[in-house]
Amino acid sequence: YEDAIIMSEKLIKDDAYTSVYLEEFELTARDTKLGKEEITRDIPNVSEEALADLGEDGIIRIGADVKPGDILVGKITPKSETELSPEERLLRAIFGEKAADVKDASLTAPPGTEGVVMDVKVFSRRDRLSKTDDELVEEATRVKDVHREFKEKETDLLMQFHEKLGALLLGDEAPESIMHRITGNEIIKKGEKITQEMLETLESENPDHLILPQNDTYDALRKILRDYEKSVEALHMEHKSEIEYMRKGDTELDPGVIRQVKVYVATKRKLQVGDKMAGRHGNKGVVSNIVPVADMPYLPDGQTIEIILNPLGVPSRMNMGQLLETHLGLVARKAGIYVNSPVFEGFPEDRIWEMMKEHGFSETGKSYLYDGRTGERFDNPVVVGYIYMLKLSHLVADKIxxxxxxxxxxxxxxxxxxxxxxxxxxxxxxxxxxxxxxxxxxxxxxxxxxxxxxxxxxxxxxxxxxxxxxxxxxxxxxxxxxxxxxxxxxxxxxxxxxxxxxx
Incomplete structure (x- = not known):
């Protein structure tokens, strides 16, 4: 009872302690001794209603509402003949071989999980021998499209490079001569008017092979040449990895894993009775009651209290810091200032009491409260103020x-x-x-x-x-x-x- 915390309904309505949690669920399809596991929508002995939110590929759609037991990813896995139950044997006798050699191994939402699907990620390994003819044709078409996009990007880069070089040098006189580091040839002479042919020669050379004297024009030229070289290299790397991914898929998957699916479910959690909270002085407790605003105690000016803590939790633990924080929060709020109070060089206690007097508060830091239910004044004054209270990641919904x-x-x-x-x-x-x-x-x-x-x-x-x-x-x-x-x-x-x- 000592560490119980009473909360006002106002905080719950204002979403003061509402938090969103993102949970990750993972399913892998492996190549087993009995055959390959398959991620699919076609699951034996499952109603169409249970498959309503699954896409054609057997993976739940983004935005779907999830409740405990819902199928997130449909998966079937091969099973041996010995595993057949009497019911399955009967069904086989009636309906033949259909769905006899596979069993349901789908990923379902565990108990206590409610939320919305925010994202789905699929990782797969592609083996050339296991691809169908249609998949190979589709892959070839996509590779062609990627090649075309790559060529377009390369042309755009080259055009931009031409424009930058032309804007910097074309038609101007060369401030200094440019030499070739390996052959020793003079590519551009000092004072010579720079032509398009000279620029094309510069473009074809490796920037490291050019001796460029130090001046503003050639510094800018050096930067343009280097930037172009880096951009082309990055484009080639991106193109290569994209083609490799199309042909091989995700190579970082564990051995034996054909496909991996990750489903992310977001859950919105409002504060409720049983959730754990804490201040900044080790003063932790559990929310024991959420009270309507009308029933909460209120100050003489009519302002209602939002959180009630038990004073019996202070003396035995000797964490008086929470009381000083309450007083300081009250006067700082009244004064309209923010206070930084680090450990060992904190805000002086004397200054808190001075500010209390300055802003018209009681010297003890206590106020008389009125019972919200009866309107009667409580016999003894109570410490009232502002403190930091945090919701901890120990929610009753996860523990029940x-x-x-x-x-x-x-x-x-x-x-x-x-x-x-x-x-x-x-x-x-x-x-x-x-x-x-x-x-x-x-x-x-x-x-x-x-x-x-x-x-x-x-x-x-x-x-x-x-x-x-x-x-x-x-x-x-x-x-x-x-x-x-x-x-x-x-x-x-x-x-x-x-x-x-x-x-």
Whole structure:
């Protein structure tokens, strides 16, 4: 109760603590021993309604609303004949071979995911042998288009280069002679009028092979030549990588991966009860109630409080900084100034109290508040001011979780833990002590056997509940067998013996 935070509904309406989260979901199609996995819209035993937002390629469209369980990317994977269930065998007998050799391995939105698809990225590796004739024809057409675009860009660059050179030198007298570094020939003589032929000779030469004297004109010429050389080189590299990508696809994919799809889902989260918040002094807490503005306490001038914190959280932790921040925030707001208060050389406390007096506040920094529900004044004055409060990335919507029957650990046969594994709630040592203290024997037995690692018992209890016979027959927990095997591994002969009771 100490660290509870009460928020005004006004902050929620103003979207003061609303945040947008971008979540990435990834699916890969691999080349398996049984055959290639395929990303497709044609998924067996899935209704048309579930495929409504998928495109022709089996990938969800951008802008689609996503709810838990929705298909983001459709994928089918080959399966061996031995995996057929009785229902599938029946369907095969009725409808023939259709969709018999593949199973649904689609990427679906996990529990608790709601939002809008913001972006989709597809990475693929292209193998020439695996391409169809149509794909090869399409590739050849695209390569031609890329070549044409490249030639157009190259021509544009050359034209711009001609224009710049002509504007700089054509028709002018050469301020100095230009020599060829390797042959020693004089390309342009000093004082000579520069013609188009001379410019063409300059264009054909490598800038590094020219000896250009230091002056403004030749410095500009040197820059034009270098810029053109860099631009042409960059254009060639871009063209080469584009052609290579068309032919080979993404070469950075892991071995065996044919295609990879990444789907980005944006989720808008408003502040709600259970979200974690904190100030700047380690004063963290959980939002316990969101109260209508009319019910929040208000100052004598009618201004309502937006956040209420519990004062009992301050003395034991000795983080008085939050109180000084509250006072300083109040007077700084009134004075219309911004205050920078670094650690160890912060704003002097005396100055805060001086400013309090200057701006007509109480010397204690406290004000009387009125109850928003009754209108009556509270008996004692309360510290009121402005502080920084942050919403932390521990949202209750991401943490809420429930499990019925789910996955179990292979060794101990106990339920797994954690939301990601659809795990159960751990009933630990101290919780066992609590039930022992209450004398809740049947509840305790249930917790330690059929709700945990009594493999046969949990099947039987499930059946008995279905039949309406709510009785418990507990067996031996699997963890006991693990302990026995562990001790046998140490050379201790441990056996569970059962003696018939004599009456």
């Amino acid at each position: 979780h429930a499990r019925a029957i789910g996955p179990y650990s292979l060794v101990t046969q106990q339920p797994l833990g954690g939301k990601a594994q659809m795990g159960g709630q751990r009933f630990g040592e101290m919780e066992v002590w609590a039930l022992e203290a209450y004398g809740a024997a049947h509840l305790l037995q249930e917790m330690l056997t059929v709700k945990s690692d009594d493999v046969s018992g949990r099947t039987v209890i499930y059946e008995s509940i279905v039949k309406g016979d709510n009785t418990l027959k507990a067996g031996t927990p699997e963890s006991f067998n693990v302990l026995v095997k562990e001790m046998q591994g140490l050379g201790l002969d441990v056996r569970a013996e059962c003696e018939a009771e004599e009456y």
